[in-house]
Amino acid sequence: MIRFTEIVNVSGGLHARPASVLVNKLNQYGSTVKILYQNKQANGKSILNVMALGAKTGDEVTFEIEGSDEQEAADGIRELFQRDFAV
Structure with missing residues (x-):
């Protein structure tokens, strides 16, 4: 299992x-x-679950990832946060 925290920086x-x-x-x-x-x-x-959290700009959210591709998923999440969710 991988566990880490990110700060919501998206407006x-x-x-x-x-x-x-x-x-x-x-x-x-x-x-x-x-x-x-x-x-x-x-x-x-x-x-719906993610939006229901109500996380606002500047808040910390913690991710717990478990599975065969957990490292790839963690890397993908970190990349999204680094780019402020730009696609």
Whole structure:
């Protein structure tokens, strides 16, 4: 299992567009991805779950990834955050 934290730097937080970009990226991998924020947990492959977290700009979110391609999934997530979700 890989666990790491990222800071949401995209303007407006994890609203519909960045949540969609994140979910589309995560659905490319077979690994299970959980996103933890405050006292909430979301399935990273569900746009409704990700948006329901309500993570705002500047907030920290933690990812827990488990599966055969967990390293690739972690790298993909980190890349999205580094590019502020630009596609």
